Amino acid sequence: MEKNKWPPGDLVIWFFIMAELLVFGVFFAAYAFTRANNIELFNEFQLTLDRNAALINTVALITSSYFVVRAVAAIRDDNSKRCFHWLLAALFMGLVFLVVKGYEYHHHFSLGINLNTNTFYMFYLSLTFFHFLHVILGMIILLAVALKARTGGYSAAEHTGVETGASYWHMVDLVWMILFPLVYVMR
Template sequence: MNSITLSARTAGSSSRGARTALPGDLAVWIFIFAELLVFAVLFLAYALARRSHIDLFNSEQALLDRQGGLINTLVLISSSYAVACAGAAIRANRVRACMLWLCGAWALGAVFLTLKAMEFSHDAAIGMQLSRNLFDMFYLSLTFFHFMHVLMAMVIVSVVIHNTWLGRYSAASHVGVETASSYWHMVDLVWIILFVLVYVLH
């Protein structure tokens, strides 16, 4: 009786462990948490600088393309939905659907980068540059840093799309898809915070 009880408890513990395990590769999650910590420090520095120079930050924020920022936010949210659908598809062993959803996420990432590059061009045309003032330094540094993270996410997804095409993922083995999805969601989350903090908050 005791052995049966012990086995049941062990099985229950294993089931709970499986349910609470992070999706994807653990090493990537360590990297994700490190990246989130870096962004948190940068956001805190921005908030403190804004508190000390609120008039400057408000006047400079008025120059930003909020509509473009909102569109980019919707684009990234849509891309996160796409990678979530890719994960659901591969867990159902629908490999082709998974690849199509990943391609959709990649395309939306490309749209984001294109729109952001156009915004950077507009910013330069109106005289925004790192050395102009404190707001410009934070705005350009934060958004370009995030821009590079979107580019990295697209590289990761490109590799996963290639592996999916080669048939390396299935319902039984799809850590790569979950890893790419987790990183993509992190990039999306950071942009939402950045958009609210830099474009919206007054």
């Protein structure tokens, strides 16, 4: 099969994705190296995190990503309506993520935990909240794409916008694939 020279979607979003990945990469490394100097602290407070919530969220993001894949497939099939529906489903899973994460934050905040509590919580809150903002941004992009798809703005011939939004959303998912084990599980 003939390979493409460029990744799907607008090339500019890929520059953005690379930049975002770089920021997250630096953040992950900072977490790991700081942990190496504070292992007991990190191990102790990691136990206070809700792994079940994190599981639900991981499943939500993966599922959402999969729905976006279906949306891209639908528009390649020239089916705007189906594309729109899959995007709505993906957005719903994004919403699930936000609600569950919000519940986790609520739990921590009600215990009076904040950025100054200790280094572990500083990283936990910073990393997950930075990612949280990306979920919101990704959802805004998906919503814009979905609304355009609904009015038939894309077709099998021209659907760069769908692929662009999809690529960004997969990046949000990709980052969480590392964040989840790193912050919630690895000890």
